[in-house]
Structures are given as C-alpha cells and as structure tokens.
Amino acid sequence: MNICFAPCPVVFDLDGTLIDSAPDIHACVNAVLRLHEVPPLTLDQVRGFIGGGVDLLWRRVVAATALPVEAHRDLVASFMTRYHDATSLTRLYPHVADALGTLADRGYPLGLCTNKPLGPTRVVLDHFGIAQLFRVVIGGDSLPQKKPDPAPLRAAVAGLGAHPDAPRALYVGDSEFDEECARNAGLPFLLFTRGYRKTPIEQLQHQASFDDFARLPLLVEEAAAVG
Numbered sequence: 494m495n496i497c498f499a500p501c502p503v504v505f506d507l508d509g510t511l512i513d514s515a516p517d518i519h520a521c522v523n524a525v526l527r528l529h530e531v532p533p534l535t536l537d538q539v540r541g542f543i544g545g546g547v548d549l550l551w552r553r554v555v556a557a558t559a560l561p562v563e564a565h566r567d568l569v570a571s572f573m574t575r576y577h578d579a580t581s582l583t584r585l586y587p588h589v590a591d592a593l594g595t596l597a598d599r600g601y602p603l604g605l606c607t608n609k610p611l612g613p614t615r616v617v618l619d620h621f622g623i624a625q626l627f628r629v630v631i632g633g634d635s636l637p638q639k640k641p642d643p644a645p646l647r648a649a650v651a652g653l654g655a656h657p658d659a660p661r662a663l664y665v666g667d668s669e670f671d672e673e674c675a676r677n678a679g680l681p682f683l684l685f686t687r688g689y690r691k692t693p694i695e696q697l698q699h700q701a702s703f704d705d706f707a708r709l710p711l712l713v714e715e716a717a718a719v720g
C-alpha cells in the first residue's frame with residue numbers, strides 16, 4: 494500500500510461529470526435538424542449519444558434520422574457555430590465548485606481531459622469561473638487521438654508535471670469512454686454515477702463510485718492512499 498506523501502494529480506472528465514451539458518447539446522442538435530426539416534430528437538436520445546466527441550455524436554444523430562451520411566461534415570460545422578458558446582442550459586452538478594476548490598486548496602494538481610472540443614470547453618470553464626483551477630486542459634481536438642485512447646489522459650497527467658514521489662494520478666469520469674481510457678492508461682478510475690453512463694455501475698471497472706461531489710475530496714484522499 495502506497496502512502497500519499499504528495500498530493501496525486503487528479504484529472505477530470507467534463508460533460509456528464511462536472512457539468513450537465515446535455516440540454517445545450519440537445520438544443521444545438523435540434524437547431525441543426527430544424528434547418529434540414531428533420532424532426533427533433535429527445536433529450537434522452539441525445540444524452541445517449543454524448544461521450545465520444547462531436548464526430549461520433551453526429552454519426553449517431555445521422556444514424557437515428559433520415560439525414561444522408563454525406564452531410565456529416567456540413568452538419569458538424571453547422572452544429573459548431575452554435576455549440577462553441579452554448580452555456581445557457583448547462584449547469585454544474587451540485588457541489589462541484591466546492592469540491593474542486595477543496596482539492597486545489599489541499600495541493601492536488603487538477604487537470605481536465607474531455608472529448609469536448611477545446612473551444613467550447615474553455616468557454617464553459619470560464620462561464621462557471623472554474624478555468625483557473627485546472628493547470629492543464631486537454632480537449633477532444635487537442636491530439637489526434639480521443640478517449641478511450643489513453644493518449645489524451647496521459648498528456649493531461651504529463652502536463653501536470655507530477656512529482657516523482659507522488660502517487661499515481663486519478664481519473665474522475667462518468668462514462669464508458671472514461672472507464673476504458675483510465676484502464677488503457679493504467680490509472681485508477683473514480684466513477685460519478687449521475688452522468689451519461691449506459692452500463693450498470695458494477696460492469697465498469699472503478700476504484701470507487703460516488704453520486705455527490707461533496708464526497709469527492711474524501712474519496713480522492715482514500716484512493717490516493719491505496720495508490
């Protein structure tokens with residue numbers, strides 16, 4: 494058992510973990526569908542398409558509608574003009590800001606690793622006043638690879654310049670993409686259970702799960718102590 498001599502790096506997912514952004518993503522998708530006279534999708538449908546980034550989202554939207562596959566690139570471009578600053582329907586999950594502040598105060602280096610493109614990621618972090626808490630932010634278009642490839646998570650950990658004596662970094666996320674990414678990177682995973690996951694909790698490999706960010710600082714300390 495490792496003892497946590499130095500606070501370990503903690504890297505967070507964004508959509509479905511720190512923020513409930515599905516209502517904005519849903520509204521932006523339906524605005525584009527309206528332009529093409531396609532009936533709207535439900536919030537549950539669109540929420541189920543989130544996790545793999547914008548390209549996968551639109552592959553799933555196209556598959557669920559009568560839109561032609563060839564329209565993909567234009568649809569994504571049209572979506573991005575709306576999505577890049579869409580924050581009005583997005584909310585931080587309860588106790589997120591306090592939990593992040595507590596971890597930062599205790600010296601944990603915090604990073605962000607999301608499949609959301611970097612532009613809208615930075616806008617939403619600024620919108621909620623939490624951008625300055627993250628020493629490194631890796632978006633879905635920061636690297637050629639996206640989660641569940643381990644490269645973005647490894648880049649986030651490397652960007653935090655972990656102290657050689659620090660225990661292994663932790664990854665905190667909500668989805669199958671995050672669990673697989675942590676597994677691929679060989680890092681412990683903390684699962685937030687109120688996000689956009691479709692798989693039962695017990696089928697996802699995780700060190701701990703939680704449904705309230707008020708519990709996170711303690712969970713991080715416990716997980717870091719286990720190493």
Ligand SMILES: O=C(O)COP(=O)(O)O
Pocket residue numbers: 506507508509542543544545546547550606607608609610668
């Ligand atoms: O934008 C997405 O599809 C997912 O974003 P996330 O990696 O922050 O969950």
Ligand SMILES: [Mg+2]
Pocket residue numbers: 506507508509510544666667668671688689
């Ligand atoms: Mg997520």
